[in-house]
Amino acid sequence: MAKRKLYDCSKCPGQCCSYARVIVSDFDIKRLGKYFGISEKQAREKHTKAGAEPGERILRHHADEHFGxxxxxxxxxxxxxxxxxxxPRICREFPGDGHCGYYDFLTFERTSQEDPDWISTTGNW
Ligand code: SF4
Ligand code: SF4
Structure with missing residues (x-):
């Protein structure tokens, strides 16, 4: 039986998408190219950049008011x-087991602070 999903991304500011290092594979880049109707090479240059490890490619970022x-x-x-x-695949698989630590924290703080819009801009979940 599938695990019950214990988080709701529609109520979250998207903390996981602010991770600096969302690693993409060649397959992910190919899929991005297909999605945008451009070549794999164009997708690699336009949408990814070099990561910390040799050969690693990570998604590019833009500025964000909450997470930088x-x-x-x-x-x-x-x-x-x-x-x-x-x-990319990593985004499809995250958080994995039906449970998201950031969402748990967000829900706890929103309840205890009686503020349904409260956002945590820090943390590594
Ligand atoms: S941090 Fe958790 S709840 Fe928020 S968007 Fe990511 S998976 Fe969804
Ligand atoms: S590609 Fe992944 S990290 Fe980027 S916005 Fe979509 S789910 Fe978030």
Whole structure:
């Protein structure tokens, strides 16, 4: 039986999309190219950049009012991914087990502070 999902991304400011190091594979880059109708090479240059490890490619970011920077594919007004069908594997798999630590923390603080819009801009979940 599938695990119950214990988080709601529609109520979250998108903290996981602010991770600086969202690693993409060659397959992910190919999928991005297909999604945008451009070549794999163009997708690699336009949407990814070199990561810390040799050969590593990570998604590019743009500025964000809450987290400093966030994935370039994140809509900063609607607070959601704009390339859902074309997103990399790591984004499809996160957070993995039906549970999101950031969402737990957010829910706890919003309840205890009686502020449904409260946002934590820090933390590594
Ligand atoms: S941090 Fe958790 S709740 Fe927020 S968008 Fe990511 S997976 Fe969803
Ligand atoms: S591709 Fe979409 S889901 Fe993945 S980090 Fe970027 S905005 Fe978030």
């Amino acid at each position: 920077t966030i994935c370039k594919f994140f809509d900063r007004d609607l607070r959601r991914c704009t390339i859902y069908e074309g997103r």
